[in-house]
Amino acid sequence: MVYWTICVERMHPDAERACYPTLRAGSGRNTRDRLVTVRRRDLVVFGGIVALIYGLRALPWDRLAGRGPRYVFLADLPPFRRLESGGQTSGATLALFGLDPASGDADVRRARADAMRADPCPALFGAGGAQDLVPIAYFSEFRCPYCRALERDLDTLIAEYPASFRLVQHELPIFGPPSELAARASIAAARQGKQQELRRRFMRTPLVAEEASVLRVAADIGLDVDRLTRDMASPEVQTDLDRTRALADVFGFVGTPGLVIGRTVLNGAIPYALLRRIAEDETSMAVPVC
Known part of the structure; x- marks a missing residue:
């Protein structure tokens, strides 16, 4: 879901409405600040997921399982x-x-x-x-x-x-x-x-x-x-x-x-x-x- 959100943000012509449907036109600076915060949090989470995947990939699974x-x-x-x-x-x-x-x-x-x-x-x-x-x-x-x-x-x-x-x-x-x-x-x-x-x-x-x-x-x-x-x-x-x-x-x-x-x-x-x-x-x- 996070990845899809990031892709939509980059590609959709009306990115804010597409990724965050609760945002309304004229909803104010506070809402937009919260939107930016959410985006940053999503990016951090996404980065963590990517790091986890590559970290798991590097683990010696054959040895952890007790056999080669x-x-x-x-x-x-x-x-x-x-x-x-x-x-x-x-x-x-x-x-x-x-x-x-x-x-x-x-x-x-x-x-x-x-x-x-x-x-x-x-x-x-x-x-x-x-x-x-x-x-x-x-x-x-x-x-x-x-x-x-x-x-x-x-x-x-x-x-x-x-x-x-x-x-x-x-x-x-x-x-x-x-x-x-x-x-x-x-x-x-x-x-x-x-x-x-x-x-x-x-x-x-x-x-x-x-x-x-x-x-x-x-x-x-x-x-x-x-x-x-x-x-x-x-x-x-x-x-x-x-x-x-x-x-x-x-x-x-x-x-x-x-x-x-x-x-x-x-x-x-x-x-x-x-x-x-x-x-x-x-x-x-x-x-x-x-």
């Missing part, structure tokens, strides 16, 4: 496992953007996934990474609201445990051409060592839908724009996207965000306390994962 996360091993994907329950995802469906891959494309995707299923680790965690660190494979989409929250949590986790984890980025564009354009730019920027910088710029601003806008952002952070343009259209970037889609099919990701923390597969955003506990569980196990 429960895992289910994936019989067809050893040594991987998943949580008994998932998180919140942004999914790509026909209702969202009307894409229905042709049967030939579906057959190709299925063949890629089948070929990768026997040994997904090289594509999932990359080659040449530090073998004494727990790898975190992160599947994201630039227009996914849950991804933004999860990325902040991942930054916090890695800052808290800098000698324990390494992040492997996977771009999984599921919301049509604008998302794929941004994903291609991100993958191409990695070749110039500025993938995360470009990604953070995209995350802070509305997703650009045209190549010219993407290239302006790239120029702003010092990327070689001509090289970026060539790389975005290269077969290697297409191969990277195809490989990520195949991995998503193998691990059953129906939306974003997707995570594979060591052996643990997660599809969706989860509270930071749970993310941290899963990560701690993984650090207690042997590395490399596979």
Whole structure:
């Protein structure tokens, strides 16, 4: 109710009557002073509610309940496992953007996934990474609201445990051409060592839908724009996207965000306390994962 009142105050052309119907025209300064006091009190209450929600979200609920996360091993994907329950995802469906891959494309995707299923680790965690660190494979989409929250949590986790984890980025564009354009730019920027910088710029601003806008952002952070343009259209970037889609099919990701923390597969955003506990569980196990 408080939130609705605040929204109406901001948007309604006759805000005082809409939010406080007892106020009458010409009812005097005292009534208006009381109105201001009520508004301030509502804002304080609203702020307290928001703080409470975020405070509760940060509590270690799994530990307070006296047990840790429960895992289910994936019989067809050893040594991987998943949580008994998932998180919140942004999914790509026909209702969202009307894409229905042709049967030939579906057959190709299925063949890629089948070929990768026997040994997904090289594509999932990359080659040449530090073998004494727990790898975190992160599947994201630039227009996914849950991804933004999860990325902040991942930054916090890695800052808290800098000698324990390494992040492997996977771009999984599921919301049509604008998302794929941004994903291609991100993958191409990695070749110039500025993938995360470009990604953070995209995350802070509305997703650009045209190549010219993407290239302006790239120029702003010092990327070689001509090289970026060539790389975005290269077969290697297409191969990277195809490989990520195949991995998503193998691990059953129906939306974003997707995570594979060591052996643990997660599809969706989860509270930071749970993310941290899963990560701690993984650090207690042997590395490399596979």
